[in-house]
Amino acid sequence: MNQAQICTNCVMDTTDRKVKFDEKGVCDHCNTFYREILPNWHTDERGRQELDRLVAAIQREGAGRDFDCIIGMSGGIDSSYLTYVAKEKLGLRPLVFHVDAGWNSQEAVNNIEKLVDGLGLDLYTEVIDWEEMRDLQLAFFKSGVPHIDTPQDHAFFAMMYKFAEKYKVKYILTGANYSTECIRNPIEWMYYQSDSIQLKDIHRRFGTRPLVKFPLTTILRHKVYLRYLKGIQVVTPLNYVPYHKAESMALLAERFGWQAYPQKHFESRFTKFYEGYWLYKKFGYDTRKVQYSSLILTGQMTREEAIERLARPTYEGATIRQEFEYVATKLGITVEELQGYMDAPNKSYRDYRSQEAIYRVGARVMRFFGLTLGGKR
Numbered sequence: 001m002n003q004a005q006i007c008t009n010c011v012m013d014t015t016d017r018k019v020k021f022d023e024k025g026v027c028d029h030c031n032t033f034y035r036e037i038l039p040n041w042h043t044d045e046r047g048r049q050e051l052d053r054l055v056a057a058i059q060r061e062g063a064g065r066d067f068d069c070i071i072g073m074s075g076g077i078d079s080s081y082l083t084y085v086a087k088e089k090l091g092l093r094p095l096v097f098h099v100d101a102g103w104n105s106q107e108a109v110n111n112i113e114k115l116v117d118g119l120g121l122d123l124y125t126e127v128i129d130w131e132e133m134r135d136l137q138l139a140f141f142k143s144g145v146p147h148i149d150t151p152q153d154h155a156f157f158a159m160m161y162k163f164a165e166k167y168k169v170k171y172i173l174t175g176a177n178y179s180t181e182c183i184r185n186p187i188e189w190m191y192y193q194s195d196s197i198q199l200k201d202i203h204r205r206f207g208t209r210p211l212v213k214f215p216l217t218t219i220l221r222h223k224v225y226l227r228y229l230k231g232i233q234v235v236t237p238l239n240y241v242p243y244h245k246a247e248s249m250a251l252l253a254e255r256f257g258w259q260a261y262p263q264k265h266f267e268s269r270f271t272k273f274y275e276g277y278w279l280y281k282k283f284g285y286d287t288r289k290v291q292y293s294s295l296i297l298t299g300q301m302t303r304e305e306a307i308e309r310l311a312r313p314t315y316e317g318a319t320i321r322q323e324f325e326y327v328a329t330k331l332g333i334t335v336e337e338l339q340g341y342m343d344a345p346n347k348s349y350r351d352y353r354s355q356e357a358i359y360r361v362g363a364r365v366m367r368f369f370g371l372t373l374g375g376k377r
């Protein structure tokens with residue numbers, strides 16, 4: 001095991017236990033980016049042509065219908081900018097799909113509303129049953145694993161798939177992109193949120209009420225059954241166009257009154273608490289390293305700036321006390337109980353049942369066929 005070591009090219013370091021450095025001190029995340037992603041990622045004319053073909057297919061499929069695709073919208077920059085691009089630049093007719101898991105920040109609510117109104121789109125909001133959500137989130141806290149954001153994330157995707165299947169929508173557009181996410185959180189930090197076996201096992205051990213309304217999906221269902229038997233595709237248009245995060249935020253702010261929020265994923269108050277505080281405090285995992293490293297690789301941040309920013313705390317001491325209380329109260333527990341979960345022994349996804357093997361095989365197959373570049377590891 002290496003002593004504390006930081007990549008000479010980005011800011012990933014040995015807090016990612018699987019990180020490997022080459023003889024120049026460059027990490028495997030960087031090398032994967034230069035070897036696999038960069039040569040196959042085109043945001044120029046070539047990307048534009050691919051995108052044109054995709055848009056034509058989406059429009060063909062949606063002809064005569066109220067909308068030709070759905071966009072999962074969180075209120076964050078990626079999905080917001082995607083919505084703008086889809087409508088204004090690509091001429092698509094998306095239905096904006098939002099899943100309310102109970103943790104929307106004021107910024108998220110504002111951004112969804114402003115963008116939907118400004119672009120003249122329809123918004124469909126699905127609200128997750130709060131009692132089941134709360135119980136499942138508590139189960140994840142009790143389990144001691146790092147990836148306690150799973151209930152939210154799983155619900156978002158499962159709901160969207162469910163909707164697409166029910167209304168026979170063939171295209172789901174997501175804001176996933178290489179520009180700001182070319183490095184992904186290590187599996188150790190954030191295990192696959194779509195793994196329903198893991199979710200169910202944690203629920204079975206720590207949940208207190210049955211999951212009746214909570215939407216579930218499985219990797220085989222959405223990657224194989226829905227994709228190849230039902231023809232439902234998830235596409236990522238932001239990978240075909242230039243996407244600069246800061247410029248996009250400025251554009252949306254000026255045109256629509258879109259509001260910036262302090263850090264990626266902070267559009268959800270739960271995720272803000274989780275990524276900004278819990279994950280770092282309990283496990284030492286700082287997701288800013290992943291986010292800044294992605295921006296460094298895509299030329300949107302210098303390594304010096306990233307190092308300087310990382311030296312600042314992930315959260316403010318004064319506000320975290322309020323945030324801690326907010327989360328506890330919202331979950332219906334005391335601050336002491338929440339603190340108890342923080343102090344309990346750390347666990348990993350390996351302590352519970354999972355479909356990790358299927359994910360690993362699936363990832364290898366997808367990479368072999370060039371269906372995915374880079375990815376989690």
Ligand SMILES: [Zn+2]
Pocket residue numbers: 007008009010011012026027028029030031293
């Ligand atoms: Zn690196």
